[in-house]
Amino acid sequence: MTALSTLIGDVDEFFSRHLGKAALHRPGAASNLKNLISVEDIDRVLTGSALRTPGVRIAKDGTVIPADRYVAKSTLGYADLGDVVDPVKAVRFFRGGATIVLGTVNLLLPHLHALCKDIETDLGHPVDANVYVAPPHARAFEVHCDAQDIIIVQIHGSKRWELFDAIVPNPGGGKVVSDLDASSSTYELREGDVLYVPRGMPHLVRTADASSIHLTLSINTLTWADLLRGLVLEILRSDDFAGALPLGHDVAGQAAPMMRKYADLLSAALADRADADAVDRIVYGRTAFGDGLKTGLFRQALLDTPIDLADRIALRPGTWPVTTDDGRVTVGDTGFRLPREAVETCRRLRKGPMKVAEISPAPDEALKIASALVTLGLCTTGS
Incomplete structure (x- = not known):
């Protein structure tokens, strides 16, 4: 079972009945995903990561607080920085009823980054994660719709989501929706609950008598x-x-x-x-697809464990190489010039892992190609 199916259930049914069309509420579905994100993780990110704007937003009652009200001067080595979030100021706003939004927090937490890449591999669209930390009786934003499909996971406390039975066909990010003439449904999310909200569906989110933390997995849908x-x-x-x-x-x-x-x-x-090659190049040549899961890359280089023919080789999760017949492989904004056999190996690996020995009938060539792809950070190997 993949992370996506754990969250949303039967994937084929989700694609046919819900994706882009209708909300889906699955109570307790995230309970089986261990080490998703914890209060300690969020505290560490907010208070000990020297976060810089716009990685943090603070909002209250439909108004986004200007960043200069919660940043402080800081230094990085000998460099002066003026956009580092002051955790004391941020927490003060939280105590005063404001919601703290941590953007693309998956880049700061490896296990959350791995989750996003796992889901991204199943969906074929870029995925990132934001965390919303809300105090009691909070409403950060007005009724709005998002440009992304979102999967909500309630991490701590509870939160009330009011979803309106309408789809804005061409939504902008955080587009405020007024004069809405539509019925609505209300979902009270508790810890471990999952809620899917289609892109363009207006919604209003509030807390009740207790604080809330929820994780938003944003599917940055390609149109x-x-x-x-x-x-x-x-x-x-x-x-x-x-x-x-x-x-x-x-x-x-x-x-x-x-x-x-x-x-x-x-x-x-x-x-x-x-044609298929041109579409492949445009879809997977985007910058967002160049950010594969790099966990273990340095350890691999440090230990320099020899590659064996019996090892299995696989693309790093979230890596979508775009190949051309002239020997070029592009991942996001990064391009490589590789031998024809290595380019063909990248094409084959897009369909799934294989043994190193299957790369080429010549053992030396198979090991050479595998070593090159691992060194470039495109692939991992293991037994």
């Missing part, structure tokens, strides 16, 4: 606009679109009749480029 924008930008770099617009007193008037020609040219080029 058709993201895909088409990437493909179009590639096309527009070609010589066909490099010519200057007409010259003269009425540039717009001269260019307007020519738009049909270039629109048709763009449409034809887009249809020609709509």
